[in-house]
Amino acid sequence: MKPFYDQQGGAPTLIHQDQQNGASNGSELKDGTFQTSTTIGNKTYVIGGADSETLSIDVRIFDKCLGEWVNPTVLGTKPLSCEGHSVVLLKDRIIVLKKNPKPDDHTWFLEVDTQYVRRQKKKLGTEVVAWSKGVIGNVEKPVVISGPSGVGKGTLISKLMKEFPSMFGFSVSHTTRAARGMEKDGVHYHFSEKSIMEKEIKDGKFLEFASVHGNLYGTSVEAVEMVSDAGKRCILDIDVQGARSVRASSLEAIFIFICPPTMEELERRLRKRGTETEEQVLKRLRNAQAEIEQGKSSGIFDFILYNDKLAECYDSLKKLLGLDGYVTPPPNPAAREFNLPMDYSVCKLDDRIIIYDNSLELENIIMLDVSSLEGGAPGRTRGLDFIRMEQLHIQ
Numbered sequence: 001m002k003p004f005y006d007q008q009g010g011a012p013t014l015i016h017q018d019q020q021n022g023a024s025n026g027s028e029l030k031d032g033t034f035q036t037s038t039t040i041g042n043k044t045y046v047i048g049g050a051d052s053e054t055l056s057i058d059v060r061i062f063d064k065c066l067g068e069w070v071n072p073t074v075l076g077t078k079p080l081s082c083e084g085h086s087v088v089l090l091k092d093r094i095i096v097l098k099k100n101p102k103p104d105d106h107t108w109f110l111e112v113d114t115q116y117v118r119r120q121k122k123k124l125g126t127e128v129v130a131w132s133k134g135v136i137g138n139v140e141k142p143v144v145i146s147g148p149s150g151v152g153k154g155t156l157i158s159k160l161m162k163e164f165p166s167m168f169g170f171s172v173s174h175t176t177r178a179a180r181g182m183e184k185d186g187v188h189y190h191f192s193e194k195s196i197m198e199k200e201i202k203d204g205k206f207l208e209f210a211s212v213h214g215n216l217y218g219t220s221v222e223a224v225e226m227v228s229d230a231g232k233r234c235i236l237d238i239d240v241q242g243a244r245s246v247r248a249s250s251l252e253a254i255f256i257f258i259c260p261p262t263m264e265e266l267e268r269r270l271r272k273r274g275t276e277t278e279e280q281v282l283k284r285l286r287n288a289q290a291e292i293e294q295g296k297s298s299g300i301f302d303f304i305l306y307n308d309k310l311a312e313c314y315d316s317l318k319k320l321l322g323l324d325g326y327v328t329p330p331p332n333p334a335a336r337e338f339n340l341p342m343d344y345s346v347c348k349l350d351d352r353i354i355i356y357d358n359s360l361e362l363e364n365i366i367m368l369d370v371s372s373l374e375g376g377a378p379g380r381t382r383g384l385d386f387i388r389m390e391q392l393h394i395q
């Protein structure tokens with residue numbers, strides 16, 4: 001039996017049992033809210049109730065050494081509060097399985113000691129936890145494309161998206177630069193005010209950001225996740241600084257650097273495009289030299305392609321993405337949904353979580369395999385595998 005902590009006051013109230021692996025699986029409190037507690041070392045993570053502003057599940061920490069409650073900085077998209085949930089402790093994160101959930105909203109992870117959380121704790125100097133939504137299965141790794149301005153990244157990406165519309169989706173970046181004539185907000189970029197974008201960066205909404213040619217550019221977590229949630233492979237068109245940040249993040253991607261055949265040709269393309277003032281063209285060309293050096297030597301990039309003849313470069317790009325002659329079946333979003341029963345208990349066996357209801361009948365027992373998780377905060381946690389025990393029995 002473990003103490004269960006009263007949300008309101010300082011005194012811990014003993015109200016629940018069902019202790020497994022440091023996690024106590026929940027109780028309804030007097031005010032109708034529901035909470036669970038998970039103890040890791042000296043800290044007890046109390047998950048439950050609803051944040052009155054966002055209606056999301058609340059997180060508080062009781063620090064036994066300090067003998068007091070700590071309100072952590074909570075990063076990531078928060079799950080909406082629900083009728084109840086179960087928790088299971090993994091090494092550095094807590095799985096939160098919602099009760100009576102929607103088919104695509106049952107599994108969440110509260111990261112408490114992952115690399116991302118540790119980095120954020122150091123940066124912010126506060127207690128930090130981060131939410132990450134669990135997703136069944138995996139999508140192919142995102143593709144990061146970098147290269148100097150005018151080299152032809154956008155042209156190559158457009159060709160790819162046109163030829164394989166159901167396979168690729170574009171990560172729409174935020175930028176503080178002004179829109180060009182034909183550019184549409186929300187399609188080419190999310191054109192943002194600097195102060196708003198800076199606030200969102202501070203709130204942890206960006207996977208990466210950088211000051212490029214005098215403006216702020218950034219990839220929001222949401223931009224990448226929207227593409228992945230649609231079952232498509234995400235393409236990011238970002239500069240070398242951004243690629244470096246993504247390389248250091250939990251997003252596993254393929255990194256491709258596009259080089260111009262010569263600096264003269266790069267200048268010719270930039271001028272011919274006619275979208276920049278003379279001053280901006282000169283600035284972009286000055287930056288190009290350093291970007292090419294870093295692109296070739298930094299070790300960030302898995303592949304370097306020269307965009308001399310467009311058709312040849314495009315063919316090479318398709319080849320390295322495994323698309324030469326290969327017909328990929330369209331994604332099936334339904335395969336990434338699963339229904340949990342209305343009410344259930346959980347227990348953990350190694351890398352498997354057993355989900356069962358009171359009947360204990362085989363047909364109502366589900367196994368969640370978490371041995372192949374990928375990604376995580378600040379994005380989704382992929383690789384969930386739900387298996388009905390009934391299916392295993394038949395095989």
Ligand SMILES: Nc1ncnc2c1ncn2[C@@H]1O[C@H](COP(=O)(O)OP(=O)(O)OP(=O)(O)O)[C@@H](O)[C@H]1O
Pocket residue numbers: 147148149150151152153154155156269270272273307308309310311313
């Ligand atoms: N292989 C090529 N040969 C000749 N022109 C090209 C080639 N590839 C692209 N272009 C042209 O070069 C110009 C710049 O291309 P694009 O806008 O795709 O560059 P970019 O790398 O996306 O630039 P930015 O980083 O500024 O967005 C465009 O006018 C495009 O039509």
Ligand SMILES: Nc1nc2c(ncn2[C@@H]2O[C@H](COP(=O)(O)O)[C@@H](O)[C@H]2O)c(=O)[nH]1
Pocket residue numbers: 146147148149153173174177208209210212213217218219237238239240241242243
């Ligand atoms: N680090 C990031 N760089 C980005 C992002 N979106 C675009 N870019 C890069 O900026 C330059 C200039 O783009 P332009 O549209 O103004 O010509 C180019 O190198 C892009 O790759 C981003 O989200 N993050």
